Amino acid sequence: MMQESGTETKSNGSAIQNGSSGGNHLLECGSLREGRSNGEAPAVDVGAADLAHVQQQQALQVARQLLLQQQQQQQVSGLKSPKRNDKQPALQQQQVATQQLAFQQQLLQMQQLQQQHLLSLQRQGLLTIQPGQPALPLQPLAQGMIPAELQQLWKEVTSAHTAEETTGNNHSSLDLTTTCVSSSAPSKTSLIMNPHASTNGQLSVHTPKRESLSHEEHSHSHPLYGHGVCKWPGCEAVCEDFQSFLKHLNSEHALDDRSTAQCRVQMQVVQQLELQLAKDKERLQAMMTHLHVKSTEPKAAPQPLNLVSSVTLSKSASEASPQSLPHTPTTPTAPITPVTQGPSVITTTSMHTVGPIRRRYSDKYNVPISSADIAQNQEFYKNAEVRPPFTYASLIRQAILESPEKQLTLNEIYNWFTRMFAYFRRNAATWKNAVRHNLSLHKCFVRVENVKGAVWTVDEVEFQKRRPQKISGNPSLIKNMQSSHAYCTPLNAALQASMAENSIPLYTTASMGNPTLGNLASAIREELNGAMEHTNSNESDSSPGRSPMQAVHPVHVKEEPLDPEEAEGPLSLVTTANHSPDFDHDRDYEDEPVNEDME
């Protein structure tokens, strides 16, 4: 009973209080982050140099353990002698040579496994090798595993072996601090295997602080254990408790070729992600520089470019959530709608300083084109409390057309709004009133008495009746539209590639996996093609502008008049929507009370 009624018509203040976005948004945030932390796109916050260094350390660590393990095995199998020392240099040398050979073979195996895995990743689109990069990271075991390094490593290991023997320390537990201390590389300290790792062969760099974690804490913070599942790459074995997890680790992920290779692969994955992130950051900076974007906070919440130049937050939104935008950490990506009205200065605060600004008709021609655009924008608006640059009528229509039966109740329309747009998770009183108002105002929305009650449908004919002549007669708009169409594709491709390269979960699971988005994509293609068709019929029949799109996504071209109403944005679509709007992928919102019973 907390719906907008009562508070709705009084002031925004109460509506703001009723707004669900705050808490829900945090939930989204958590969910998203968790999704990302599940392996696909780990948050890497170290510099490339640091990462490389750590990886190098880890590589050395792997190799050390391989050797130590071999040595131990040999000792256990009878090679060890109580008095084996310098008195038998020839025998030892022979052993050393054998071990070195085996060691190199192991390295080779690891390298091959690693390359296979990377190839696999590349095939899956999880990794993309840039043209400037080598086709595959063929450098031996990542960085530094050159022959000289191997020799150095071998010296370390053998010296450790000797030290172990001389100290009489022949128990099976390996303490690599000893190794490091006694090695010729004193800088490589702090490589301590934790108690768990010492038994399971887990490779990790632990700080003393980490070492001091209690068992309880550790069980909660172990990066390979979470939600009762082993998070070892490709494992996902269910472990009821931490103890069973440890057992599982020891049994299934012991120190062997496979585990070490997987470790190496993981390192490579992280490295690739880091490299990609760095490249994309650089790319973003260059783009923003090129667009004269003033941004002192590159990590600030991304903003849809079109929203600043063409459409920005409404007055109520600005007043209601003056800090919502910069505090939107979950935005996976900004809409890639291009700016078509000249260079605009985009700042992180501009949206709040502009005051009441409304959409322009020209937004129609700023709409993104490709499915990736739609998907990305969808994701953006789902997570960022940014006002979508679409009219209420367009949104309502889209909501209805997405429904399986092309009809929705008012409450279902409400839910669609809140589900698809974070912006509409607050100020419910305002926008719900607007929705109702639009439903009543526009003739294209037809109320139908149903068995369950009243539902709303869309009268497409009526919808498209409205002022079709306006667009075709405006050369500037047409030009905008075409130019937009022309250059937003590479933008989208770039983003899509970037997302794919980084295997951002949002992209793969939510955007691409959501049938609604595909529906939106096809719908907008239709709309655009219709617009282009219309445009071209008025100007010239040659249609170079749309050819790229159609080459990739041949769609039906609708001969339909465009009207400002439907043309306000990506969601104002002449759609043949036929997908079920069951938002299985939107579980972030499904459990929100706001969706079931708005405020």
Add this chain to the structure above:
DNA sequence: TCGATTTTAAACAAAA
């Protein structure tokens, strides 16, 4: 400047 359109606010009534 003007007309068209959209958004926002508000009042009101009917239905659930």
Add this chain to the structure above:
DNA sequence: GTTTTGTTTAAAATCG
């Protein structure tokens, strides 16, 4: 009686 739904009016803002 309360809430939801639906209608209508009005004003402000935006854009061509």
